[in-house]
Amino acid sequence: MDSALDKLKQGGFSVGLELPLDNDWTMAGQAANRASARVPGEPDMRRHAELAKLADRLGYRALWVRDVPLYDPAFGDAAQVFEAFTYLGYLAGVTQEILLGTAAVVLPLREPVLTLKSAASVDQLSGGRLLLGVASGDRPVEYPVFGRDFDTRGAAFREQVAMVHDWGAAALPPGVALLPRPAQMRVPLLVAGLAQQTPEWVGAHMDGCLAYPGMPHDHQRRAAAWRAVAGPDKPYISFFHLDLAEDPDAPMRYHRFGGRVGRKGLLLELEALQAAGVQHMGLHLRQNQRPVAEAMQEIAEFVLPRFHGPAQPLAA
Template sequence: MNTALERLATGGFSIGIEAPLDNDWTHHGEQARQLAGRLPGEPDIRRHAELAQLADRLGFRALWVRDVPMYDPSFGDAAQVFEVFSYLGYLAGITSDILLGTAAVVLPIREPLLTLKSATTLQRLSGNRLLLGVASGDRPVEYPLFGRDFAGRGNSFREQVALLRDGAQSILPGGLHVLPRMDAGLPLLVAGLAQQSPDWVGMHMDGTLAYPGTPEDHARRVAAWRTVAGAKPYATFIHLDLAERPDEPLLRWRFGFRGGRDALVAELQALRAAGVDHVGLHFRRNRRPLDETFHEIAEHVLPIFHSGGKK
């Protein structure tokens, strides 16, 4: 498969990981944060490179990175800390196979031509591994800092999608180009509706990044997505705390659950049956060491869902 979207959908269902690669939302993680003097919601990312390389070797399909330009204490979450395109460029250089996704770049607060150049640069240097998740943003405090209008973010989003689609050729004077040129078009996945109608999103986006929910939630959402977008990929995320006992039953909470690997397999099977194409696992609530957790999932879970998955 050549394109990132084709690779994401290989085998009909796939499993990835969402950064930050830290379990700082646990009791132990909070104690460590206070001792280190990090801000509330600021993860410990000292092992991020090691863990990203491990996820790549073990066969996880994609590594997703959020875009949060400003730390806002009212949100209490710094996300993954690094600037999103710079960070994915670094990750592209230390990994070889794992897809690299943004979940999601807030288009209206960015300079459109530089966003295009950053995305095409990353696409080229990573070997077409970029999955460009995009959004209109939900943090009003950021917009005046960048000189942008929060109320007009929907219009800005549409304009920037058009620019990303045609490589800015419709707005550039004759003879000017943004290099590098797109190899195969930028794969655009939308988080939420980005202030657009469902019909517009289904027509103009290549996939959707849905908020976490139960299999029943996703069955309804997938049906709505298929109505407007056909077979385009539907991806979502799970906040996971993987218990040591494989048979520990599922205990659901907002955005995810705690349970053993048997519960994880059952949940993933239910999501696949609901029509979900990809699930990114988020580990900030995970009480066990992440390398141990990654190995267990790679050995016992990935082979069930990934055709030819690595072990």
């Protein structure tokens, strides 16, 4: 059976989506937020299952969730609201093919053995579709709440990565097992940033890189640096905050973390990112001014076939 990482890399370049599938960062979305009981930066999740199923049927390669344990008004972002592993377990039950990734679980905040059990549960429930992105965390306010030390998170991260590699065997008493085992022979372990480690360490211990958003020339430099320490086979992955214009010929207008562009320009941008060394790009639609489902369907019809092969008709 191909691993989730093998499926992510099929064809040399693939496109996924970062959750939540809401455009709450637009002016209209912010107005709707203010008119609701939601806090600023909390997306509207009422259609989340419907849109996740649509992404699966349209042929997007992966859905990515972030690990934001606490809502902090200073950051103003609740991510996709739901706890990451719980949510992926739910998504495993309502989707069939799409890969399920964390971008990224903050390992030092979590109890290590339960993290392994949660990850294995998602991998089993999804039939081996988990991509386990991990990080050391960058929000100091969270650490005291969880009784963890922010300054030593780098050492805690290394210890938990070692547990992932042997799936807790060294930490368990003799004869004690951690069940379930993952469906995959090895759950792919992807790192967000450097996680307080050296580039050489992450290149040796991780199966892929989750990189900060950037322009093609940024990714060309970063991807080359990743491959220098990780070799040619470990994928370089990033994300793009997309506002898909209605005019298919609308030129790229870059904004922070992404840009506004028509579908023809989006195709050119993704081709440039592929040439720069990116192997998977997760599209983030919270700034998309058009309805999210409409943008998803246009991308699936006109952009995904360039990278994923011919579009598949939707089931009735």
